[in-house]
Amino acid sequence: MTTSPESSGGVTQSHKPACPTAEMGRWPASWEQEMQSTVNYLWHTDDLLGQGATASVYKARNKKSGELVAVKVFNTASYLRPREVQVREFEVLRKLNHQNIIKLFAVEETGGSRQKVLVMEYCSSGSLLSVLESPENAFGLPEDEFLVVLRCVVAGMNHLRENGIVHRDIKPGNIMRLVGEEGQSIYKLTDFGAARELDDDEKFVSVYGTEEYLHPDMYERAVLHKPQQKAFGVAVDLWSIGVTLYHAATGSLPFVPFGGPRRNKEIMYRITTEKPAGAIAGTQRLENGPLEWSYTLPITCQLSMGLQSQLVPILANILEVEQAKCWGFDQFFAETSDILQRVVVHVFSLPQAVVHHVYIHAHNTIAIFLEAVYKQTNVAPQHQEYLFEGHLCVLEPSVSAQHIAHTTASSPLTLFSMVSETPKGLAFRDPALDIPKFVPKVDLQSDYNTAKGVLGAGYQALRLAQALLTGQELMLRGLHWFVNVAGVPEIQELKRAAELRSKLRTLAEVLSRCSHNITETKMTLSNLSSELMKNRDQVHADRSIQQIQCCLDKMYLIYKQFKKSRMRPGLGYNEEQIHKLDKVNFSHLAKRLLQVFQEERVQKYQASLVTHGKRMRVVHETRNHLRLVGCSVAACNTEAQGAQESLSKILDWLSHQLLQDRTKGAQASPPTTAPYPSPALKDLVLHMQELCKEMKVLASDLQDNNRVIEGLSRVPSAPDI
Structure with missing residues (x-):
C-alpha cells in the first residue's frame, strides 16, 4: 500500500538533476562512493526517478554501449515478502511484450548486497502524473493528447487481459511517457510490483494500490482498516482506470472531500460508496458540508462535447462501486474501441458561433452524421446547410460519410441553419x-x-x-x-x-x-x-x-x-x-x-x-x-x-379562318361583300405572330431567370414561405 500518488514503485520523475559529467559517461571521484552497479549497468543514487515502499528506480547506463535504461532496485523491506511475491514482477514482465507496456531487458544483481535489479526501458519524458502536474495542464489534457492516453492505456490493458494479468495499481504515476520519432506521445504501463495472474472469474483478497485510485471495497480495508471478507476481481483495475481517465481529462481527481482525500478519509469513502448511479464525480466544498454530485465533466475541461458525450457513459459505468453493476473488461474494450475507431469532423455552427467535434465512423452514412450534428447544435437535418473553404458542400444523406471533406479545427465545415436564432457563443468559466x-x-x-x-x-x-x-x-x-x-x-x-x-x-x-x-x-x-x-x-x-x-x-x-x-x-x-x-x-x-x-x-x-x-x-x-x-x-x-x-391557339384559329376565306374566294364569283376584310385579317394574323414570337422570348427569359433563382435558393436554400 502506498501513501501518496507519487510514492509507488512506479517510475516518476525526480526533482534532482542528473550530474552533467555523468551524462557524458564520466563521474567525479567524490561521486564514486554513491555509484552502484551490476555486471552490465551503472547508476548514481542521485539519479532517482521514483521511489516506492519496496523499491527505488534510477536512471542508469549500459557500461559498454552507454544506452540509457531504468533500473528498479529492491530494498530490504521487499525481501520480507514471500518469495513467490518477490519473483512475481519478474515473471509478469517476462510474459508481456507490447509497445504500451514497459519492456524488461534483464534481471541482474548489485555487486555488494546482491539486491535484485530489474533493467527496464527508460522513458525520458516522465509519467502521465508529471504531465498533469505541469501548470499548462492544470485543467486537463488537450483533446488530441487525451485520445493518445486513452488509446495507449486501452491497448496496454487489453494486452494484460489477454495474458490474464491484473495490474492492481493503475494511476497516472504508473503510466510513463516517451516521445516517438515523429514527435508523438507514447504512453506505457509500468510498475508491476502489485500485478498478478488472474482470470476474469477469479478473485483475490490481498490489498495493493494508491488511495485516490483505489476501489472503495479495497479502500475500506486498506485505508480505513475495517475488517471485511470481500474478495476482489479484475474489475478493481477498471475503477482505477476510471479515476485515471477523469484525472487526465480534467486535471483533478473525481472524488474530493473537504480538505483533500488524505485529510478526510471517512468522507472520501462516503463519496465513493454513496455516489448515485450515473454520477462521475463527487465533491464536498465545505467542512461538514453536503456532498455534491456531477454527471458531466467540468466546463473547464478541454475535451469537446462530442468526445465528452462518448466518454462520460464509460466513466459512469466503470466508476460503479457494486462490482455486479460495473462493466466488465469486454464491454469496456468494446466501448473505448468504438471511440478510438471514430473519425472527427469539425463543424463551425454559424447560428451558435461554436466549433463542434462530431465523432462518427467512416462507414456511417451522412444521414447519421447529420443526426449527430443535430444532437450537438439542435439544428434539424432538413435545416442544415454547409460550406467548406468558401464553396457549397452538398451532403447527400444516403452517401458514405467518407465523402465528407477532411476538416481541422481551423478549417471546419461551416454550418448554416435555415432557422434564424440568436448566437450564444462559446460557454466558459472566467x-x-x-x-x-x-x-x-x-x-x-x-x-x-x-x-x-x-x-x-x-x-x-x-x-x-x-x-x-x-x-x-x-x-x-x-x-x-x-x-x-x-x-x-x-x-x-x-x-x-x-x-x-x-x-x-x-x-x-x-x-x-x-x-x-x-x-x-x-x-x-x-x-x-x-x-x-x-x-x-x-x-x-x-x-x-x-x-x-x-x-x-x-x-x-x-x-x-x-x-x-x-x-x-x-x-x-x-x-x-x-x-x-x-x-x-x-x-x-x-x-x-x-x-x-x-x-x-x-x-x-x-x-x-x-x-x-x-x-x-x-x-x-x-x-x-x-x-x-x-x-x-x-x-x-x-x-x-x-x-x-x-x-398559339388564337393564331391557329385565325390562320384557319384566313385559309377558309382564300378557298371561298377561289371557288365563287367575286363577292360584292366579304364577311371579313382580308387585309385586316392578314394584319391581325401578322400582329399575333409577332406577339407569339415575343411571348416565346419572354417565356425563354423567364425560364432562364427561374433557373437563376432556383440556383440562388439552393446556395444555400431558403426556408419555405
Missing part, C-alpha cells in the same frame, strides 16, 4: 475565478503552490483567448463566404427579370414585385461583405494573444524560481526580499494577463457575437426576399407559358 491568492508571509511551499495555480489559470486564459479569437475569425469568414456564395454577382440577373415586365402587360405587376428592393438587397449584401473583410483584418491585427503569452512567459520564470526555492530549508535576507518582489511582480503580471483577457478578448468577442447575430438576421431576411422573388418568377413563367399556349 479564469479569474480559479486564481488563488498569495499568503502574506514567506512560505516557500505555499508560494510555489499558489504560483502554480495562478499560472494554470493563466494558461487557461490563453487557451480561451485563442478559442474566442478563432471563433471571431470563423464567424466573419463563414458569413463572408455565405454572402458571396449566396450570389451577389448574380443580382444583375434579377434586374433582367424586372426589365421584362414591360413585354407583357398582364404580368407587369408581378414582375414589378420581383424587382422590388433588388438594388437595396445588392447594396446591403455588398456592404456586409466589405464590412466582414474589414473586421477580419482587424481580428488578424489583434495582439492580445501575444500579450497574454508574454505575461505567461514572465510568470513562468518566477514560477520556476519558486519551484527551485521550495526545495531549500530557507532563504537569506536578500534572497527573501527578492522573493517578496517576485510575488508582487507575479501578482501584477497575473492582473495584467486577466485585464488583457477580459478587455481585449472577452469584451471584443461578446461585441462581435452581438454583431454576428445582427448580420445573421440580415442574411436570413435577404434569403427570404430571394425566395419570394424566385416564387414570383416561377409564377410569371407559368403564366407566360399559359399565355403562349393561348396565343
Whole structure:
C-alpha cells in the first residue's frame, strides 16, 4: 500500500538533476562512493526517478554501449515478502511484450548486497502524473493528447487481459511517457510490483494500490482498516482506470472531500460508496458540508462535447462501486474501441458561433452524421446547410460519410441553419475565478503552490483567448463566404427579370414585385461583405494573444524560481526580499494577463457575437426576399407559358379562318361583300405572330431567370414561405 500518488514503485520523475559529467559517461571521484552497479549497468543514487515502499528506480547506463535504461532496485523491506511475491514482477514482465507496456531487458544483481535489479526501458519524458502536474495542464489534457492516453492505456490493458494479468495499481504515476520519432506521445504501463495472474472469474483478497485510485471495497480495508471478507476481481483495475481517465481529462481527481482525500478519509469513502448511479464525480466544498454530485465533466475541461458525450457513459459505468453493476473488461474494450475507431469532423455552427467535434465512423452514412450534428447544435437535418473553404458542400444523406471533406479545427465545415436564432457563443468559466491568492508571509511551499495555480489559470486564459479569437475569425469568414456564395454577382440577373415586365402587360405587376428592393438587397449584401473583410483584418491585427503569452512567459520564470526555492530549508535576507518582489511582480503580471483577457478578448468577442447575430438576421431576411422573388418568377413563367399556349391557339384559329376565306374566294364569283376584310385579317394574323414570337422570348427569359433563382435558393436554400 502506498501513501501518496507519487510514492509507488512506479517510475516518476525526480526533482534532482542528473550530474552533467555523468551524462557524458564520466563521474567525479567524490561521486564514486554513491555509484552502484551490476555486471552490465551503472547508476548514481542521485539519479532517482521514483521511489516506492519496496523499491527505488534510477536512471542508469549500459557500461559498454552507454544506452540509457531504468533500473528498479529492491530494498530490504521487499525481501520480507514471500518469495513467490518477490519473483512475481519478474515473471509478469517476462510474459508481456507490447509497445504500451514497459519492456524488461534483464534481471541482474548489485555487486555488494546482491539486491535484485530489474533493467527496464527508460522513458525520458516522465509519467502521465508529471504531465498533469505541469501548470499548462492544470485543467486537463488537450483533446488530441487525451485520445493518445486513452488509446495507449486501452491497448496496454487489453494486452494484460489477454495474458490474464491484473495490474492492481493503475494511476497516472504508473503510466510513463516517451516521445516517438515523429514527435508523438507514447504512453506505457509500468510498475508491476502489485500485478498478478488472474482470470476474469477469479478473485483475490490481498490489498495493493494508491488511495485516490483505489476501489472503495479495497479502500475500506486498506485505508480505513475495517475488517471485511470481500474478495476482489479484475474489475478493481477498471475503477482505477476510471479515476485515471477523469484525472487526465480534467486535471483533478473525481472524488474530493473537504480538505483533500488524505485529510478526510471517512468522507472520501462516503463519496465513493454513496455516489448515485450515473454520477462521475463527487465533491464536498465545505467542512461538514453536503456532498455534491456531477454527471458531466467540468466546463473547464478541454475535451469537446462530442468526445465528452462518448466518454462520460464509460466513466459512469466503470466508476460503479457494486462490482455486479460495473462493466466488465469486454464491454469496456468494446466501448473505448468504438471511440478510438471514430473519425472527427469539425463543424463551425454559424447560428451558435461554436466549433463542434462530431465523432462518427467512416462507414456511417451522412444521414447519421447529420443526426449527430443535430444532437450537438439542435439544428434539424432538413435545416442544415454547409460550406467548406468558401464553396457549397452538398451532403447527400444516403452517401458514405467518407465523402465528407477532411476538416481541422481551423478549417471546419461551416454550418448554416435555415432557422434564424440568436448566437450564444462559446460557454466558459472566467479564469479569474480559479486564481488563488498569495499568503502574506514567506512560505516557500505555499508560494510555489499558489504560483502554480495562478499560472494554470493563466494558461487557461490563453487557451480561451485563442478559442474566442478563432471563433471571431470563423464567424466573419463563414458569413463572408455565405454572402458571396449566396450570389451577389448574380443580382444583375434579377434586374433582367424586372426589365421584362414591360413585354407583357398582364404580368407587369408581378414582375414589378420581383424587382422590388433588388438594388437595396445588392447594396446591403455588398456592404456586409466589405464590412466582414474589414473586421477580419482587424481580428488578424489583434495582439492580445501575444500579450497574454508574454505575461505567461514572465510568470513562468518566477514560477520556476519558486519551484527551485521550495526545495531549500530557507532563504537569506536578500534572497527573501527578492522573493517578496517576485510575488508582487507575479501578482501584477497575473492582473495584467486577466485585464488583457477580459478587455481585449472577452469584451471584443461578446461585441462581435452581438454583431454576428445582427448580420445573421440580415442574411436570413435577404434569403427570404430571394425566395419570394424566385416564387414570383416561377409564377410569371407559368403564366407566360399559359399565355403562349393561348396565343398559339388564337393564331391557329385565325390562320384557319384566313385559309377558309382564300378557298371561298377561289371557288365563287367575286363577292360584292366579304364577311371579313382580308387585309385586316392578314394584319391581325401578322400582329399575333409577332406577339407569339415575343411571348416565346419572354417565356425563354423567364425560364432562364427561374433557373437563376432556383440556383440562388439552393446556395444555400431558403426556408419555405
